[in-house]
Amino acid sequence: MKRPLASPPAWAKDFFLLAAIWGSSFLFTRMAALDFGILPTAAGRVTIASLCLLPLLHWRGLTPQLRQHWRLVFTVGLLNSGIPFACYAYALLYITTGLSSILNATVPLFGALVAWVWLKDRPNGSRMAGLAIGFVGVAMLASGKASFKPDASGTASGWAVIACLTATLCYGIAASFTRKHLAGLSPLVTATGSQLGATVGLSIPALMTWPATTPGPQAWLALLALGVVCTGVAYILYFRLIETAGPAKALSVTFLVPVFAIVYGAILLNEAVTTWMLLCGVVILVGTALSAGLWGKRH
Numbered sequence: 001m002k003r004p005l006a007s008p009p010a011w012a013k014d015f016f017l018l019a020a021i022w023g024s025s026f027l028f029t030r031m032a033a034l035d036f037g038i039l040p041t042a043a044g045r046v047t048i049a050s051l052c053l054l055p056l057l058h059w060r061g062l063t064p065q066l067r068q069h070w071r072l073v074f075t076v077g078l079l080n081s082g083i084p085f086a087c088y089a090y091a092l093l094y095i096t097t098g099l100s101s102i103l104n105a106t107v108p109l110f111g112a113l114v115a116w117v118w119l120k121d122r123p124n125g126s127r128m129a130g131l132a133i134g135f136v137g138v139a140m141l142a143s144g145k146a147s148f149k150p151d152a153s154g155t156a157s158g159w160a161v162i163a164c165l166t167a168t169l170c171y172g173i174a175a176s177f178t179r180k181h182l183a184g185l186s187p188l189v190t191a192t193g194s195q196l197g198a199t200v201g202l203s204i205p206a207l208m209t210w211p212a213t214t215p216g217p218q219a220w221l222a223l224l225a226l227g228v229v230c231t232g233v234a235y236i237l238y239f240r241l242i243e244t245a246g247p248a249k250a251l252s253v254t255f256l257v258p259v260f261a262i263v264y265g266a267i268l269l270n271e272a273v274t275t276w277m278l279l280c281g282v283v284i285l286v287g288t289a290l291s292a293g294l295w296g297k298r299h
Helices: 012-036 038-059 063-091 097-104 107-118 124-146 157-181 185-206 217-243 247-257 257-268 276-289
Strands: none
Touching: 012 038, 012 063, 012 097, 012 107, 012 217, 012 247, 012 257, 038 063, 038 185, 038 217, 038 276, 063 097, 063 157, 063 185, 097 124, 097 157, 097 257, 107 124, 107 157, 107 276, 124 157, 157 185, 217 247, 247 257, 247 276
16 A cells, blocks of 8 residues: 655745745846946845835834844844845856856855854864865866956956855855854844845945946846845745754755756846756755755764
């Protein structure tokens, strides 16, 4: 007698929806940056996200907690949103959404490395092997895609790859900073405050580089989708996922994001997907999963 198929866990819907949303953020960032430019795109995203999250923070009665810790939370905002969002807005003008999403999947890899160096959280044998494998994958990918020799348009893709890796390093630093200085603080306070901090940090540079020509409706819709859906709604889903599935499973959504990003890029932007890029992506994801402790023995 056949055993009935197990039903998916209750959090599976949120998991796949979050991956689909974050996968689309690369597409929307590129669409917005083409008209708005780099810094206005990043600033617009965090400003809209702040406006979405502030009412929820007030409704949950957490505004006093943000007032108490605003300096530290705003610092996290620059590391976790301001700098990374600007880096990706720059990178996506020169490399594909698929490539940038694969590089983004190294976030847990850099998180483990920063925690090791800063917090002395030394990884075990399998996690150290994961760090090595992950960085080998990054080197493989960069060797095939990163060139510092300007092409016909006068740009070099190598700087875009470095921008993506700078963003993921900032995410890793922000994670350790949060763990060291903001442990026990509500995730909603950290998320909302970080968007406000990034808004403050990016507002003046964004105004100074605001495009002379008014962006078209497609760029405005892309920016709105970035702020409302890819940041505001995504954060709410992420918090709920942490509560229902646990931090480890919530973290693993990073590995599914490139799948959606590559599909969106191939269908909507007609981006080429090479076998080498996919192979390097698999190496990076395996190394990152090991370094994050998602595979191997657990105690």
